[in-house]
Amino acid sequence: MDKRMVRFGNKPQIAFFDFACCEGCQLSVLQLEEHLLDMLNHVDVVTWREAMSEQSNDYDIAFCEGSITREEDVERIRAIREQASILVTLGSCASGGCHNDLKNQWPMAEMLDLVYGDMAEHFDTIPSRPITAVVDVDYRTYGCPVSLPEFVTVVKRILTGQRYEPPNQPVCVECKLNDHLCVYEKGLVCLGPVTRCGCGAICTQFGDPCRGCRGLMDAANLEAAVKALTREQAHSIVRRVVERYRFTEEEIEAKLRIYNNWPELKLEESVANDD
């Protein structure tokens, strides 16, 4: 066997596909530049609309971004699944949930009217969902846009035939290991304590709060979030936030929904305590 432990005999053919999204994940991957060149030593890219004009339906590994929001998306992702020996979801839209899923709070007909007006009858829409909700997926990557360190790790894992389980720890862990100021001290609300890490806590490194773009980690304690953010007489690091915003439960719910509305986030049901 090749010492590099590459699991494919020949270079695997890879393809990128997009569904409903801003295509920011693909753009981010293009920003990897020199990493990308290293990666290209091990693979042949056969389809990548954002980067090249050729196309092929013969590929081994499919990287897919975006949400499924139409019946035809369902068929298309199923066909990709059929062809690809490895399916990788890129970013939160595809892997867990993202802004698109916010529309699920309202009736679909209402959404069509709002967006297309008179033309609504020519379009169809279904509640938005991640690709992982429609087909089996071999590797998942999160982030809006996709966290590049995680993307690179996943590529290495694929090429060396290893599994990848996304980390199931909060952003606070990475933030603390970075030795940065906790943004609560600046009076900003951070979703780091409930959000799946893996981005390197990149936002808090630059003094911004985590907005939760990688989605809730498993067993995120939402009851703790409500209790902390509405705490009477908080005397610690959360005090400034509590006093500044005077959050209601609905407001906290709305904040959490942004990246976590598939399936629909209902705080009342999610806070049924212990793990």
Place this chain on the structure above:
Amino acid sequence: MPTELVMPHEAVERFFGRLIDEGPVMGPRERVSQPGFIHFDWLSDAADLRLNYQTTTIPPKKAFFPPREVLFEFELTDPLKITAVREAESFTLVGVHPCDLAALRMLDDAYAREPAEACWPANRARARVIGVDCMPDEYCFCTSTDSCYSRAACDLFLTPIERGYLVEVLTPAGEDMLRVSDVSEATDEDREQAEAFRREKAGAMTARLDATPEELAEILESEEHTELWKEIASRCYSCGSCNTTCPTCFCFDINDEFDLGLTGGRRMRSWDSCQLAEFALVAGGHNFRRLRWQRVRHRWYRKFVYLYRTFGRPYCTGCGRCSRACTADINIVDVTNEIINRARERDRQGVQG
């Protein structure tokens, strides 16, 4: 009695400047990108050193046990090539508060226990340490944990006085550092001022535990306190910040990472936390502390019972970092006193009833 000298204000910057010229120096300084945020980092200019600072978020143990580090690099040649990544250069760690000095000694003891850990003592051996005294904030409770006056693990210790610092020379290495500095003998007046500083420090401590370490260990051993742990757990994120900021926590995780070339990579070590859901998950899927309240409880028992019984002192320095960092407002002093007071209340009722 250690030798006591005085370093006047005007000599301080020169002294640290000379240390920086001699070799790497880590100490409390402002992070350039985050004004006001003081953390331990390498110094290139003595003017950046902040000896008068409130406790940092991440403790100075990071000088010897970095949050993330490379243990060795490997190349997938035949045979496999492994290159240990070992820093060898001597350095000086300065500006360490007494609670953090106590913590260094605790980690010396913990890591020396069989099976001994190799990196910590090797890193400790290449560093000199200078401590400095401090005033507490609302989270400090070092008078309850016997750390307030610690001089453990340090070569020089500085206490602010009117003329500058009273310098306790605690080791030959400490003496050596002072060899070309402008220091003079301390007078009785200087000593009295240092003593007054310490009195003021202890007097300013607003947070304290309502029991001695031994009483606390007995209370924790005497019953389960499950209700309380469940109450706390309902508010706890399991975010691990109480561990990643703690100067006495010593758990770590190990991971291998390939280069994108796939011809080699490195073995990485990083801090771990017993509050994280997967900390006690072992192969086969069994988790020793699956429930959040079991993990919350574990932190208290570890610090105040298991390690207390093993090493004869609580593995908590009273630095208050875990309380400062907790975005769920879980305060170690409040919770501990709640346990103590509930237990005493039950005892009283037991006696009456």
